[in-house]
Amino acid sequence: MGKSSKDKRDAYYRLAKEEGWRARSAYKLLQLDEEFNLFEGVTRVVDLCAAPGSWSQVLSRVLIKGEKFGRAGWQDKQKNMRDYVLGGGSGGEKKEKEEGKQEGDVGGEVEKKVESTPKLTPREGVRIVAIDLQPMSPLDGVTTMRADITHPSTIPLMLKALDPDTYDPTLPTSARSSPVDLVISDGAPDVTGLHDLDIYVQSQLLWAALNLALCVLKPGGKFVAKIFRGKDVDLLFAQLKIVFERVRVAKPRSSRASSIEAFVVCEGFCPPEGFMASLERPLGAGTVLPEPPKSDATKPEKKVTSRVREDGAIEIDLGDETDDEDDVEEGGRRWIAPFLACGDLSAYDSDATYHLPKDRVSLDPVQPPTAPPYKRALEMRKLAGGAYGKTKGRAEKAAS
Template identity: 60%
Template sequence: MGKVSKDKRDAYYRLAKEQGWRARSAFKLLQLDEEFDLFTNVSRVVDLCAAPGSWSQVLSRVLIKGEKFGRAAWQDREAKLRQQMLNVFPTEDDSADTVGATESQSVRPPQEVRRDVKIVSIDLQPMSPLQGIITLRADITHPATVPLLLRALDPSYDPKAAAAAKGKKGGSSKQAFQPVDLVISDGAPDVTGLHDLDIYVQSQLLFAALNLALCVLKPGGKFVAKIFRGKNVDLLYAQMKIFFERVVVAKPRSSRASSVEAFIVCIGFRPPPGFEASLEDPLGVGGRLDRLLEERRAQRPIIAEVRMQDHERGTWDYCPAELGFTAESAAAVEEEGVVEVEAFDEQEQEEGGRRDGSRWIAPFLACGDLSAFDSDASYQLPEDYVSLDPVQPPTAPPYRRALEMRKTAGGAYGKVVQA
């Protein structure tokens, strides 16, 4: 498929090249910002799974250079037009208050480069540099990434001194660290087409991003990450509600409707009392898992075992009644240690949890201007249209080694490649 056909089939791919974005995913972050106002009062940001850098490019142009896009840019143009019309057609009854109000509505001059903004981008793949962006090539699932991130955010941060402070009574491992306002993640695995497997791998990537975000977010901070919508999205919403005041699953218009991709937007970070995040002991795993499972077993009511009939074998088996499972499920629980976990909010925990079997319903919001391009539609290009090259070619594509091996072998079909 050539570039022209892709420009016709994917309008946002074409617009990304025309407007200078590294990838079409930049429009997704811009449309999320229009709906949730993500960049207001934000000066410290961490971009996870950042390559090729389209979201970092948005952060650089909006937070550092002060550029405006979408609705904000349209409002500025309207204000500038009103200002020009008032200057061209002045009225006799203009009072001092009206003049003052007009001056306050005028468009501000372009902002200078902000020096107080700190943006750190992390990815396993190399990424071309951007103005004002600190790039780390690291694994977000590894505990050693947190000290690297903290040192990139605050050069004066000393991991040894922080560890010594943590060992003292009442000390904290992040005493010399200034937390961040926003953590974003556009990471996704290479999809296989097996939806259950893809959703599981994506959930593990989201789990790693959340654990790192809990380590660096300040109270009231925001977290945005890509998810694959599946049957467990309600459980994901309930889990996020433990740490954030507002959680919404959003679908930008630039995201194809035929894709299961969506974004979970978490606003108002409020960790539970006494909670301290760490990648060495992440949520739900590590040394705490056995203790949590033992506490859950101790909290179950003592109920006599019941015998359930196996219709296939014609036998009767004992099943723990408090689990409410079949005989086969109970055997799997006893053998593998699998326990079903329920999520409650604070009020339901005080009342003893839900008894009616009802579920959380995650709010879903489609964001983006309805007059914008449809990401699933094809548009006719003008006759004089010239297709542009991508803004940033791949720095380390996975197919590079395959091309080198093919060239060494003599071409695609064993033919000798002429120098």
């Protein structure tokens, strides 16, 4: 697809270039944060499948620079404006205002000044590690790594990147603790268009991300990952619910309604007692979780069962232990992951086509891919003389 056709069709693609994000995906994370307050109290984060790096950009700007976006940014701006008008603005701001403008301009001037001096609240001890198969251009305060998240050798690399001074490779994974507040994964395979295959490969990426998260998350930590909503996705939610207190599915407004993509937002990491995360023995098909101790006689035993309904859907019954009344379907037995659409309704609709002014200039991408998988194909096409060699053939014909 040409740059201009994408420009016309996709508001977030254009907006990302205008606002300096490396990819439109930045808005997905910002809209998820808007809904779930993902970054509250967070300082240590792992960003999996991070290239070209727009999610890491969001992390860097929010955690390291202390910028605020969305509703929080707007509220901050309103507060600054109020403080300024009521006399709380700094001397420097006032002086500039007095020097420049006449009485009637004050409103606009205040707005401009307040807008140009947002209060930044950087956090202490921030650590961000970003991993991808593709190389990533550097970002402020982000440690980038080129690695495969499905490969066991990635975990020691990640642990070392998180704590370069204290990391001890001689300790088994289970004995090392590098608590991380948040693990995010926007991993996606190169889609083939064959839905079942794409969903399967995507689920493998998700498993890899979850296994990495289980090894580094601190109790109470959060895990956010892209999923494709396929037939058996209920099973996945139920599995996540075993290690997280809250599991919700969210569809940000910047994610096209026509796509099967959504995000699981898991909060309150609470592995079952006795569970030791390890990449030497990762969770996967056939993994048996340890039996919870039966010492607490007051708690009813948790019995997870599943059955295939006539319509093919898999119904999971998590027993009667769920404490979140809202998550329970009528009858109180089957647990369903709540589904939320997020992002303000005033935000752009990612499926709509917006009218563009005639004199609009199409901007270049903020960070062109460093080594895209299609690079070789482009080189070969160029050698062949353009699209499928047609240009070359035509040029030769024209010359003869």
